[in-house]
Amino acid sequence: ETGVTQTPRHLVMGMTNKKSLKCEQHLGHNAMYWYKQSAKKPLELMFVYNFKEQTENNSVPSRFSPECPNSSHLFLHLHTLQPEDSALYLCASSQEGGGRSKNIQYFGAGTRLSVL
Amino acid sequence: AQTVTQSQPEMSVQEAETVTLSCTYDTSESDYYLFWYKQPPSRQMILVIRQEAYKQQNATENRFSVNFQKAAKSFSLKISDSQLGDAAMYFCAYRSAMGGKLIFGQGTELSVKP
Numbered sequence: 001e002t003g004v005t006q007t008p009r010h011l012v013m014g015m016t017n018k019k020s021l022k023c024e025q026h027l028g029h030n031a032m033y034w035y036k037q038s039a040k041k042p043l044e045l046m047f048v049y050n051f052k053e054q055t056e057n058n059s060v061p062s063r064f065s066p067e068c069p070n071s072s073h074l075f076l077h078l079h080t081l082q083p084e085d086s087a088l089y090l091c092a093s094s095q096e097g098g099g100r101s102k103n104i105q106y107f108g109a110g111t112r113l114s115v116l
Numbered sequence: 117a118q119t120v121t122q123s124q125p126e127m128s129v130q131e132a133e134t135v136t137l138s139c140t141y142d143t144s145e146s147d148y149y150l151f152w153y154k155q156p157p158s159r160q161m162i163l164v165i166r167q168e169a170y171k172q173q174n175a176t177e178n179r180f181s182v183n184f185q186k187a188a189k190s191f192s193l194k195i196s197d198s199q200l201g202d203a204a205m206y207f208c209a210y211r212s213a214m215g216g217k218l219i220f221g222q223g224t225e226l227s228v229k230p
Binding site: 042043045056092 | 120149151153158159160161162163166207211215216217218219220221222223
């Protein structure tokens, strides 16, 4: 248990489906992140939220829609995905500001997404 | 832009032996952080060790230590007395001290032979 929980662990969806990934952090952090991990590629940052405000969108297609209702929860809404979107989606959180020691990102176990 | 390179896609080590994983990075910044993360088959990304660029002393966490060469922009991870549970994908990562995103290398898959 690392304090960052992601659900579901596995998801299979068709290209016309709409689904959501959920992330919850129990660490009292103020920043949350979505990463995409594809086979044989480095992790790619998708979105960053600081204090519930989106501060970075790394040129992600609009079929991925993030939502951060509060500092503990982060969602990734998915619609009309493509097969190449199949990947492991990782959520992370960190405490930003307030000193040099509080910038470590803690990760969840990820959601394995397969788009058929 | 900063980049992180791990030139060893796969490494293997005998149980109880020592192995070193390589990482190089490129940046024009002088203040930053470097990390090694471990991702076992469970997919949980676990922080192994962290180094602050302004500290000359190499970080150490039990059997894990780093060789941080700032001028050479090199950040290798040494695992001593390797254990079967060390088998995983290891990622090197960079982050500016100003904040912002983690930049990851491609990863090195470590196998441990009994």
